[in-house]
Amino acid sequence: MESDIGRREVLKKGLVLTGLAALASAQWPLPALAQGERLVPFTDIPASFKPGPPKPGAIHFLDTRTISSFYTPNDDFYIVQHYDQPNLDLSNYRLRITGLVDKPMELTLQEIRARTVVELDAGFECGGNAKRLLYGLVGNARWAGVSLSALLKESQVRPEGKEVVFFGADEGTEKIRNKEVKQNFARSLSIEDALRDENLLAFEMNGEPLPLYHGRPLRLVVPGWFGVSNVKWLTQIHVQDDRFMGRFMGRDYVTLRKYEVGGVERWTEESVTRMNLMSVIVRVARTANTHKILGFSLNDGTPLKAIEVKIDEGPWQPASIDSRSSRYSWKMFTYDWRDAKPGEHTLVSRAIDIDGNIQPEAHQVAEKATYWENPGQFPRTVMIS
Ligand SMILES: Nc1nc2c(c(=O)[nH]1)N[C@H]1C(S)=C(S)[C@@H](COP(=O)(O)O)O[C@H]1N2
Ligand SMILES: [Mo]
Numbered sequence: 001m002e003s004d005i006g007r008r009e010v011l012k013k014g015l016v017l018t019g020l021a022a023l024a025s026a027q028w029p030l031p032a033l034a035q036g037e038r039l040v041p042f043t044d045i046p047a048s049f050k051p052g053p054p055k056p057g058a059i060h061f062l063d064t065r066t067i068s069s070f071y072t073p074n075d076d077f078y079i080v081q082h083y084d085q086p087n088l089d090l091s092n093y094r095l096r097i098t099g100l101v102d103k104p105m106e107l108t109l110q111e112i113r114a115r116t117v118v119e120l121d122a123g124f125e126c127g128g129n130a131k132r133l134l135y136g137l138v139g140n141a142r143w144a145g146v147s148l149s150a151l152l153k154e155s156q157v158r159p160e161g162k163e164v165v166f167f168g169a170d171e172g173t174e175k176i177r178n179k180e181v182k183q184n185f186a187r188s189l190s191i192e193d194a195l196r197d198e199n200l201l202a203f204e205m206n207g208e209p210l211p212l213y214h215g216r217p218l219r220l221v222v223p224g225w226f227g228v229s230n231v232k233w234l235t236q237i238h239v240q241d242d243r244f245m246g247r248f249m250g251r252d253y254v255t256l257r258k259y260e261v262g263g264v265e266r267w268t269e270e271s272v273t274r275m276n277l278m279s280v281i282v283r284v285a286r287t288a289n290t291h292k293i294l295g296f297s298l299n300d301g302t303p304l305k306a307i308e309v310k311i312d313e314g315p316w317q318p319a320s321i322d323s324r325s326s327r328y329s330w331k332m333f334t335y336d337w338r339d340a341k342p343g344e345h346t347l348v349s350r351a352i353d354i355d356g357n358i359q360p361e362a363h364q365v366a367e368k369a370t371y372w373e374n375p376g377q378f379p380r381t382v383m384i385s
Contacts, residue, residue: 053075062137062138062139073206095107116150162241162243164190168215169235199221224301257370272372294333311347348377361376
């Protein structure tokens with residue numbers, strides 16, 4: 001994995017030196033450009049698409065056209081925060097577990113790290129990920145940390161404990177009903193969701209200590225859920241008996257959509273939680289008569305049955321899924337398009353899971369009034385010369 005990242009750095013340098021697509025080593029199995037390959041430009045890049053390096057306090061998105069490794073290098077992994085990015089003093093850091101538990105806890109980093117360390121590949125996207133960013137609010141990483149459910153069991157949650165709230169150290173002033181109130185970033189999970197085996201309190205990202213912008217020293221990772229669940233700069237876990245309705249559960253990251261509710265069409269509001277079944281094409285590279293189409297797919301962890309690609313009005317064709325894919329990682333896919341004719345072409349992908357869910361066309365996604373959650377198919381256009 002580290003060598004994967006190392007090779008990525010090599011590729012980036014190559015891009016700078018040549019000012020063009022760089023040639024990478026041929027052993028790079030899936031996505032990098034092989035010898036003799038060249039990138040085919042998309043003709044649908046929105047004017048608002050201006051990726052740049054991470055900057056303090058700023059949102060940063062991945063230039064999905066340059067995806068070239070299974071693990072997104074930490075510096076490229078997107079960044080979203082809603083308040084500040086607190087630089088916590090690690091020697092005084094404590095994680096507190098409070099509320100409806102028989103054994104409240106206050107743990108130093110050393111005490112957390114002394115527990116069994118678990119590693120897990122998980123990719124996620126922001127609930128606000130969208131076409132205008134070419135779906136760049138995304139990344140895939142190997143996380144290392146300790147099991148949340150083990151820690152909750154250790155703290156002995158009482159039977160009345162129904163909701164687990166995760167507070168970050170970052171703080172902002174909100175004006176609510178004309179009153180200024182200070183709040184921390186916070187999200188919650190039901191006790192059932194919190195006790196899922198795969199939830200991690202992560203202190204490492206791709207083999208490095210968790211970087212500042214990604215929540216140093218500790219963040220929650222809820223595999224299969226949208227990024228907003230993965231509370232960064234985590235300092236308190238609180239167990240309570242009723243639902244938590246803070247800004248990021250009840251007011252923001254809430255999708256207002258039109259649904260059929262027991263035979264009645266209603267506009268309903270729901271918190272952004274599990275990721276939708278999605279896939280997107282991000283790159284096309286040409287060698288001789290073949291165009292290799294590359295993309296990625298994310299969902300809530302339900303195994304996929306297929307990822308398919310359609311060219312113009314042709315049939316859906318199965319793509320190959322990267323063998324490094326695991327349940328909660330992103331799934332990269334490739335499709336070899338042979339004998340493409342010169343001119344402009346439309347390429348689109350769709351993911352299908354084993355329960356028979358098919359990624360819908362954009363117009364088939366339930367009508368929404370908010371911009372969160374955009375899983376519709378994303379047709380891309382390329383010019384073949
Ligand atoms: N403490 C804290 N955690 C947070 C946020 C935040 O603003 N503060 N933003 C959330 C949102 S909306 C997203 S999409 C992810 C982004 O994680 P990343 O910046 O590591 O990619 O962090 C989540 N965790
Ligand atoms: Mo987000």
